[in-house]
Amino acid sequence: MKSRNIEAQERWQKNIQLNYGTPQLSLAKGSGSVVWDVDGNRYLDLLGGIATTVVGHANPTVVSAVSKQIRELSHVSNFYMHEPALKLAQKLTGFTGSDKARVFFCNSGAEANEAALKISRLTGRTQIISMEGSFHGRTTGALSMTGQSAKRIPFLPLLKDVKFAPFGDIDSLRRLISRRVAMVILEPIQGEIGVVVPPSDYLKNVRELCDRYGVLLCIDAVQTGMGRTGEWFGYEYSGITPDIITLAKGLGGGLPLGAMITVTENAPAFKPGEHGTTFGGNPVSCAAGLAAISVIEKKELLVRSKKVGGLIKSEISKLPGVVEVRGAGLLRGVVLDQDVANKVVDLARAHGLLLNAPSPRVIRLAPALTITDAQVREFIKKFAFALKSVREEKIA
Ligand SMILES: Cc1ncc(COP(=O)(O)O)c(C=O)c1O
Structure with a gap:
């Protein structure tokens, strides 16, 4: 049979x-x-x-939070507020340690990075520096910033103004960066290419270069975030503060949820109407995320x-x-x-x-x-x- x-x-x-x-x-x-x-x-x-x-x-805590939430309110669109999103945003901004932090909720890692890409355009600059071997998602903008040619080639041409530096090599980044660059995006550890770790002072040196040229630093914590590396976002060991953090994967405790967090005053803010998504940060996913965070904290x-x-x-x-x-x-x-x-x-x-x-x-x-x-x-x-x-x- x-x-x-x-x-x-x-x-x-x-x-x-x-x-x-x-x-x-x-x-x-x-x-x-x-x-x-x-x-x-x-x-x-x-x-x-x-x-x-x-x-x-x-997880029983997630199951009961999701069940309760879906019985009460499953979705409201972005025309209304709801407690699960407000509470989760407060948690996340709290984890950044910055009272300037603001959250945009979406559904996935690629969408979180798309939001970061769009917000970087509001600086008036267009160039992006990403890393060779990086992975930021499969949508066209996120793929444009993904440093793996096999994933890019069938879909060329992608966004033009993206340059790639060898991951962990600060001298190469120094040669590429300029005042035309809007954002440097990188993962604290490159997960998809095989869990590649940069030198221990790399993030600090990248932060210094970004500061020197007025460039936004976006940490893609989609894979490293939510406690996976023993920290909330995976960059904290370095002592830096990024301008933008992107999250997904563990954020929803198993449900689809992503977030783009602007952390510092350097990062521009979206004005009403500049960006959006119907399902992003829906009450059930946010309830699941809050439940997952409560388990991480309690245990x-x-x-x-x-x-x-x-x-x-x-x-x-x-x-x-x-x-x-x-x-x-x-x-x-x-x-x-x-x-x-x-x-x-x-x-x-x-x-x-x-x-x-x-x-x-x-x-x-x-x-x-x-x-x-x-x-x-x-x-x-x-x-x-x-x-x-x-x-x-x-x-x-
Ligand atoms: C670092 C990183 N960024 C972005 C993504 C894309 O996330 P998603 O598949 O939710 O779009 C992934 C997925 O593996 C990832 O590891």
Whole structure:
């Protein structure tokens, strides 16, 4: 008899665009860091919806906040205010530490970066500097700022006035920056290209260059934000204050929600009518976001993210075939000595462990911040087994 996963694949291929290829599994339910597929198989989830389910699948606090909110008020459009957006905006501006901070809510990371791009135009300048290897989303503006040619080439021409500097190389940025530049946009850690970390003084040096030329600095914290690296946004360790922060992924605790936050007085403000979105910051997503933040605060998950991430790094670094474990907190890239990351992902999945390979030699880990100690032990055991098996097959 055909498995339900195979049946789902056939329906997928018949009805859905194949921009994601055809996934192996159709998932039916989840709880914390565990998910089950439609055939009833259990998996430990070390990808967490690509860094979105920060407090785990079906977190009871999120479930009850969302259920309550959708019973009371599901959507009001942007003609009206509502408490969940007001409360969430207050939380986020509070996290920035700036009383000048103002939030624009949207639905995704790409939209948050589109909003940053548009607001940068209000400076009267048009040039953008982004980073090689960066990822800022798939919409045309966000893609124009994305430094990965394979993703850009089929859609050229994109916005013209965008230049790319090698990530982490302050001298290259120094050569590119000028008073024509409106905004420098970068991720504190480049997640999509394989969890690439810049030198420790890089953000501080970028901030200094932006100050010297009157250029806005936008930190894309879409993947690093909401506690993933052990901080709210992922740049705080550097001591800088960005002019703009963009957020999404973990912000909605598993529901679609993005935000563009202007932090300093340098950042222009939208005037009425200059930007908008129908669903951005809708009450249900904001209620989910507030619930996720309350769990992060109550369970002190910023601290836990650093602690568990450190443990994973030290244990996984010991495994044969692992060159390096990079990243921060619970955003980790396991760098292998051979191009076998996809094979490890496939074998791990067959043994009940969900991982992701953003590049042929790197495995990305972005589990829920609520992953338990026992689940971390299960992960280490299963990962070690999958890596060893793939290496033995390769070496034999
Ligand atoms: C750093 C970064 N920015 C932007 C995006 C785009 O977010 P979305 O897929 O929600 O549009 C992503 C998604 O992976 C990301 O990692």
